[in-house]
Amino acid sequence: MGDFLAQHGAELLVKTWEQLYISAISLGLGILVAVPLGVVLTRLPKTAKVVIALASMLQTVPSLALLALMIPLFGIGQVPAIVALFIYSLLPILRNTYIGMQDVSPVLKDAAKGMGMTPVQSIVQVELPMAMPVIMAGIRLSAVYVIAWATLASYIGAGGLGDLIFSGLNLFQPALIIGGTVPVTILALAVDWLLGRLEKRLTPRTSRKEAAQ
Amino acid sequence: MTNEEEPIVQYQDVNKIYRGGNVAVEHINLTIDRGDFVCLIGTSGSGKTTTMRMINRMLEPTGGTILFKGKDIHQQDPVALRRRIGYVIQNVGLMPHMTLYENITLVPKLLKWPEAKRRAKAEELIKMVELPESFLDRYPAELSGGQQQRIGVIRALAANQDLILMDEPFGALDPITRESLQELVKHLQQELGKTVVFVTHDMDEALKLATKIVVMDAGHIIQTATPTALLQHPATAFVRELIGEERLIQARADVTTVGAIMLKNPVAITPGKSLHEAIQLMRDRRVDTLLVVDDNNYLKGFIDIESLTRQYAQSTAVSDIMQTKLFYVHESALLRDSVDRILKRGLKYVPVVDAENKLKGIVTRSALVDMVYDTIWGENADHDETEAGPDHQPQAGGERHG
Numbered sequence: 001m002g003d004f005l006a007q008h009g010a011e012l013l014v015k016t017w018e019q020l021y022i023s024a025i026s027l028g029l030g031i032l033v034a035v036p037l038g039v040v041l042t043r044l045p046k047t048a049k050v051v052i053a054l055a056s057m058l059q060t061v062p063s064l065a066l067l068a069l070m071i072p073l074f075g076i077g078q079v080p081a082i083v084a085l086f087i088y089s090l091l092p093i094l095r096n097t098y099i100g101m102q103d104v105s106p107v108l109k110d111a112a113k114g115m116g117m118t119p120v121q122s123i124v125q126v127e128l129p130m131a132m133p134v135i136m137a138g139i140r141l142s143a144v145y146v147i148a149w150a151t152l153a154s155y156i157g158a159g160g161l162g163d164l165i166f167s168g169l170n171l172f173q174p175a176l177i178i179g180g181t182v183p184v185t186i187l188a189l190a191v192d193w194l195l196g197r198l199e200k201r202l203t204p205r206t207s208r209k210e211a212a213q
Numbered sequence: 214m215t216n217e218e219e220p221i222v223q224y225q226d227v228n229k230i231y232r233g234g235n236v237a238v239e240h241i242n243l244t245i246d247r248g249d250f251v252c253l254i255g256t257s258g259s260g261k262t263t264t265m266r267m268i269n270r271m272l273e274p275t276g277g278t279i280l281f282k283g284k285d286i287h288q289q290d291p292v293a294l295r296r297r298i299g300y301v302i303q304n305v306g307l308m309p310h311m312t313l314y315e316n317i318t319l320v321p322k323l324l325k326w327p328e329a330k331r332r333a334k335a336e337e338l339i340k341m342v343e344l345p346e347s348f349l350d351r352y353p354a355e356l357s358g359g360q361q362q363r364i365g366v367i368r369a370l371a372a373n374q375d376l377i378l379m380d381e382p383f384g385a386l387d388p389i390t391r392e393s394l395q396e397l398v399k400h401l402q403q404e405l406g407k408t409v410v411f412v413t414h415d416m417d418e419a420l421k422l423a424t425k426i427v428v429m430d431a432g433h434i435i436q437t438a439t440p441t442a443l444l445q446h447p448a449t450a451f452v453r454e455l456i457g458e459e460r461l462i463q464a465r466a467d468v469t470t471v472g473a474i475m476l477k478n479p480v481a482i483t484p485g486k487s488l489h490e491a492i493q494l495m496r497d498r499r500v501d502t503l504l505v506v507d508d509n510n511y512l513k514g515f516i517d518i519e520s521l522t523r524q525y526a527q528s529t530a531v532s533d534i535m536q537t538k539l540f541y542v543h544e545s546a547l548l549r550d551s552v553d554r555i556l557k558r559g560l561k562y563v564p565v566v567d568a569e570n571k572l573k574g575i576v577t578r579s580a581l582v583d584m585v586y587d588t589i590w591g592e593n594a595d596h597d598e599t600e601a602g603p604d605h606q607p608q609a610g611g612e613r614h615g
Contacts, residue, residue, distance in 0.1 A: 107304040116323055
């Protein structure tokens, strides 16, 4: 363990950073696209079915194949990896946003509209806060997927902890494989925990007791 | 400013027909005046909620025009329109993630009132519903159902809306809580001079709250009337059924006029007759008092057997001993208002006059007993309303005008 860290410590840090960097950008883009899209889709029920079916289909494309497909379009390196992971992040966030928004009590939507909120005010002040736990669950799920799959991005030259794992596989060095895998797991768990904290903060209070916690 | 006399809401031949030809409401013509408390009542699917929700454009009519304060609502921005109309719904619809303060001042905030004005309004309103000011920092989940709907009601008043729409607001509450909220709403409505459009399927609620009841069935207005008029003259069998026979009977004391139960052909005499004739008449009809009317049947007074005995020697004509201070009731007076007075004075009968003070009949205690009997036991008891029997006209006593 000590030997491994002494030998690969610096590399490990750089690769972990790359992994995090690729994942974060993919996930960030995924949130930026999927949440508004999910909200818009609740207003267009017919389109919603088509779009969600399409996103589900994209999800079934094998991850390695998707990464490979990006090469003719974006070459090799981080850009095609980010695009591919972004596509993967879409579905859970999109679906949860859609479901979360749909599940907001019709009574509240009716009250918001009836009192004179504009559609945007109703979404921002009522529906999104109410749907926040479900949306955050989708984001957390996407985050774990994206961090795990970012390992494969090493195949198309995007770097990351996959570099260590694939080197280990090629050189028959289990230490490298484990040394690359454990940080991925830790990273995924840590991000999930952090997002869990964020979820708590974003979920609106509904009583003073919760507020006191 | 708009004209105060102008109706606050007017439906002009309004229809709502869904695609596929489902008729929600049809040919709705209704005028709601300022200060009215209008109850829309009917069974489910009668179109009462649809009718209400078209006012604030939660539903769009497919035909006809609705005027709010004289202006076609179709020409107005629906968002701005809704902020001018209070809205209370059955499931309260308080925002669970907002404190009561934020809930109450939701519309004022949308209207961009300054914070100080919003705070003052919230404090004023929460006092009106008898909840402590400290509740303003609480969340709806920390309140009972009744308390929540109190907040729901004042939320609809927070931006000084003149018109409040209420869609079965108390349907989910237990009877005691419901009653206290009904009283609260009636009180607020009267005190603040608001106009309320209230959807309910509870006839007791409608009779208690409304100044005007609109009965709906299958998308049509069947009858529009005051609660009293509705009980007195239900327009159709459906309305009768909706009110319920029991209520109609119970309500009879409330709506029956004195004229309806009086005995006709009372024993009367003209002032010019001699005392001899008077005593003869008393003997024939076995009564101890006589009402005195002039030739045109105007009620003048009465004579009784005591004064007749005392003054028989000195006097000759009925007019000499006639007492003119007399308690009587008008035939159009409601029995409800007269019963107490008749019973409290211990009178055995009271003369009934028409608008011109002509004698029409008498109301006896026994007729009142029949009335009470009917109310309690139903309509089976027989009436004898046409003839005044001998026991019907004793002792009037020296009563004054009531």
